[in-house]
Amino acid sequence: MHIATNFRKLAPRQAEALTHRARGLSNKETAEAMQCSVANVTNLLAECFYKLHARNSTEAVAKAVKHGFIQFALIASVLSGIGTDAQEQLRTRIQRRPTIRTIRIHNNREGIV
Template sequence: MHTTQYRPLAPRQAEALTHRAQGLSNRETAQAMRCSVTNVTNLLAECFYKLHARNSTDAVAKAVKHGLIQFILILTVIGGISADQEQLRTRFQRRLNSQTLRIRNRENLA
């Protein structure tokens, strides 16, 4: 059985990916990390490469699965969104929810 080995993420790469997991855009991530949007784009691209990920959702899932970013932090932020702030949820969070539903549907069909 072949298991894929992932290269560890640099601290700034893990930070950028964690911000993405929290639903921040590249611009919001750049503001939080006090760097340029181009720098964030490059950090995330390197994360995608190291994790063999197709997109942000895939990168976050792989990073969490392999302990490269902390899942509890992501849950705390997503869980802290109140009903009044529901409209502020980003495309990433909605996509993550729809993928979770698809996975559950597949499990129920099996």
């Protein structure tokens, strides 16, 4: 299987949304920062994933930084500009997000739940 290595350049708003994601903001927080709807942010990030051939935000951010679509220095300067309390809150907020997996059982003949 051949994986495409040619990435399409991100539009300015897409790069902005991905930069906010790199800072750890949720879609709602990104929408507030960009003064748009949450649906718009979702669409912008989906386009980023598509253009960068990424499966998730982490992979999209890594590829965007690697290929110069977003500036790592900008992200680092934003993170270094916040105080230690805010850094700790950001760290614990990210750690608190649980991973939820849904398992469906088909053809449950015995009635076991």
